[in-house]
Amino acid sequence: MFLxxxxxxxxxxxxxxxxxxxxxxxxxxxxxxxxxxxxVNDGVSGLKTMPATAFAFDEGTKTDNAxxxxxxxxxxxxxxxxxxxxxxxxxxxVSIVNAAIDDGTQVDLTLFGVDPDGFLAPxxxxxxxxxxxxxIVVSETARExxxxxxxxxxxxxxxxxxxxxxxxxxxxxxxxxxxxxxxLTTWQLLASGQAPAGAPTAKAIDAVDFDFASVVxxxxxxxxxxxxxxxxxxxxxxxxxxxxxxxxxPGYEAETLTLSMIQVFLYAISALVVGAFFTVWTxxxxxxxxxxxxxxxxxxxxxxxxxxxxxxxxIGFTALGVAAGVGMGAAMPDAMPFDLEFVPIAIxxxxxxxxGLIGAAVAVLRISRVDPLKALGGQR
Amino acid sequence: xxxxxxxxxxxxSVDAVPALxxxxxxxxxxxxxxxxxxxxxxxxxxxxxxxxxxVGPSGSGKSSLLxxxxxxxxxxxxxxxxxxxxxxxxxxxxxxxxxxxNIGFVFQSGNxxxxxxxxxxxxxxxxxxxxxxxxxxxxxxxxxGMAHRAGHRPGQMSGGERQRVGIARALVNSPSLxxxxxxxxxxxxxxxxxxxxxxxxxxxxxxxxVVMVTHDRDVLAHCDRVHEMVDGKLSA
Numbered sequence: 100m101f102l103x104x105x106x107x108x109x110x111x112x113x114x115x116x117x118x119x120x121x122x123x124x125x126x127x128x129x130x131x132x133x134x135x136x137x138x139v140n141d142g143v144s145g146l147k148t149m150p151a152t153a154f155a156f157d158e159g160t161k162t163d164n165a166x167x168x169x170x171x172x173x174x175x176x177x178x179x180x181x182x183x184x185x186x187x188x189x190x191x192x193v194s195i196v197n198a199a200i201d202d203g204t205q206v207d208l209t210l211f212g213v214d215p216d217g218f219l220a221p222x223x224x225x226x227x228x229x230x231x232x233x234x235i236v237v238s239e240t241a242r243e244x245x246x247x248x249x250x251x252x253x254x255x256x257x258x259x260x261x262x263x264x265x266x267x268x269x270x271x272x273x274x275x276x277x278x279x280x281x282x283l284t285t286w287q288l289l290a291s292g293q294a295p296a297g298a299p300t301a302k303a304i305d306a307v308d309f310d311f312a313s314v315v316x317x318x319x320x321x322x323x324x325x326x327x328x329x330x331x332x333x334x335x336x337x338x339x340x341x342x343x344x345x346x347x348x349p350g351y352e353a354e355t356l357t358l359s360m361i362q363v364f365l366y367a368i369s370a371l372v373v374g375a376f377f378t379v380w381t382x383x384x385x386x387x388x389x390x391x392x393x394x395x396x397x398x399x400x401x402x403x404x405x406x407x408x409x410x411x412x413x414i415g416f417t418a419l420g421v422a423a424g425v426g427m428g429a430a431m432p433d434a435m436p437f438d439l440e441f442v443p444i445a446i447x448x449x450x451x452x453x454x455g456l457i458g459a460a461v462a463v464l465r466i467s468r469v470d471p472l473k474a475l476g477g478q479r
Numbered sequence: 480x481x482x483x484x485x486x487x488x489x490x491x492s493v494d495a496v497p498a499l500x501x502x503x504x505x506x507x508x509x510x511x512x513x514x515x516x517x518x519x520x521x522x523x524x525x526x527x528x529x530x531x532x533x534v535g536p537s538g539s540g541k542s543s544l545l546x547x548x549x550x551x552x553x554x555x556x557x558x559x560x561x562x563x564x565x566x567x568x569x570x571x572x573x574x575x576x577x578x579x580x581n582i583g584f585v586f587q588s589g590n591x592x593x594x595x596x597x598x599x600x601x602x603x604x605x606x607x608x609x610x611x612x613x614x615x616x617x618x619x620x621x622x623x624g625m626a627h628r629a630g631h632r633p634g635q636m637s638g639g640e641r642q643r644v645g646i647a648r649a650l651v652n653s654p655s656l657x658x659x660x661x662x663x664x665x666x667x668x669x670x671x672x673x674x675x676x677x678x679x680x681x682x683x684x685x686x687x688x689v690v691m692v693t694h695d696r697d698v699l700a701h702c703d704r705v706h707e708m709v710d711g712k713l714s715a
Binding site: 394475 | 542545575580582590592594595599606608660
């Protein structure tokens with residue numbers, strides 16, 4: 100680092116310019132990472148917080164929007180309950196509805212119909228858990244839309260009225276819409292299309308013969324022991340693990356792929372820009388390198404020094420860019436789906452540095468080809 | 480200085496052999512019709528403490544002689560020994576290390592590293608050679624009259640000052656051979672004499688063999704021996 104640090108100081112203008120580009124790329128990477136995390140959480144936080152191992156959809160259901168497309172019956176549920184490796188299997192009904200609250204504010208909700216005594220029943224941060232036939236437990240984030248404990252949510256078209264009796268612990272959204280948990284039987288009443296206007300009643304529920312749900316949620320203490328293919332064959336379903344099921348939420352795959360592609364391009368641009376800078380820098384230093392090689396500097400020393408220089412530049416300015424990105428991220432408006440999460444940011448920063456170093460390594464390799472004879476002005 | 484030479488001449492002590500011994504060296508450059516003989520059966524012995532000048536017109540082969548003497552290039556035939564070691568038989572990595580330990584170079588215009596101060600130029604060479612951490616560049620800079628410019632970078636020095644620092648840098652690892660390439664090319668007459676006088680003084684005080692190639696015949700009075708090179712042949 101002896102020479103590397105002194106060159107960084109000596110040519111600080113050039114290195115600062117390059118560093119600024121690295122910092123801007125790191126800033127963009129952090130913003131994209133935050134946006135990506137935000138969109139993921141907005142899209143599937145309702146699923147991520149579920150203690151499910153896998154989900155079984157009706158066989159042949161199209162992957163995109165599979166949760167709201169799929170319909171499973173009692174036989175399929177029973178089949179999964181008997182399957183090897185399954186600790187628990189419970190039905191879940193999923194539908195996205197338009198609604199309005201007391202003051203007329205229009206809201207969108209994803210209804211998750213679950214067994215109030217099953218393993219999918221949500222914990223609450225305030226209010227009570229699901230159980231009442233007309234009660235819903237909504238995502239904590241729904242407060243931002245003006246929903247409060249005791250609010251009456253009226254579903255469009257059917258005029259069914261549901262009362263907010265609790266809020267979940269943290270965000271629970273699905274397809275960028277706040278989740279409202281309700282008893283599966285109430286969900287089945289709504290899904291049957293026979294729900295009368297007003298608050299659902301036990302009598303109305305008993306009068307409906309609708310033994311369907313959207314998917315079967317599976318819980319297994321040992322995921323390896325869960326043979327999804329065998330279970331599917333017996334139940335006539337198509338199952339996915341929890342993470343695979345994210346793709347079955349509306350728009351999830353399209354959003355994440357788009358953002359991932361932008362991030363990949365940013366990493367490539369970063370590596371190319373750093374590589375191009377160090378190529379030019381190495382060419383500018385050709386005579387100096389020739390002198391050092393003539394004096395007796397080993398190729399290894401020169402490569403190590405140059406790579407250390409690139410590493411110092413990349414680490415320093417990536418840290419600066421990340422700090423700026425985190426600062427900007429904290430100031431993002433609530434309406435923007437943006438979540439700063441340590442692991443994605445750490446991975447993105449490490450990738451920026453590692454790929455930049457690879458670009459620099461390819462560039463500085465030309466050091467090994469510099470002929471020390473050039474120190475004599477190339478005269479022979 | 481401890482030598483780790485793979486091949487030395489007989490049982491003679493290393494101090495008894497010339498610092499530089501070039502025997503019947505031939506070097507051809509270029510391809511096809513453009514092929515020229517840069518060195519034509521050149522032989523030269525230089526003991527420690529002697530200051531030898533090689534003069535000649537451009538293209539006569541002076542720099543080629545410097546290149547093979549400095550283990551920067553290998554002759555097509557002939558032998559080059561530095562302090563008894565046949566440098567033509569060393570592999571690239573060993574040649575670099577050998578140069579670092581045994582040969583000092585003084586280039587045109589000093590060829591200093593722009594980012595380093597005068598003191599750091601010397602410290603870098605010491606670090607390359609894994610010299611002592613306590614290395615102090617000041618005595619060497621003082622010996623070339625540059626102690627007062629220790630904290631200055633090459634861009635802040637005159638041509639003569641750069642050459643003085645270049646000479647000090649070449650002496651960091653106490654080489655047995657100093658190879659000097661056109662040291663007065665960018666200097667005026669007065670500075671040229673100062674620099675060559677300094678080289679002659681260092682050759683004697685540090686007991687170093689000095690081989691200097693130059694166009695400048697004005698400075699030859701400071702040399703112990705002068706050879707002329709024409710068309711790759713060295714005068715006796």
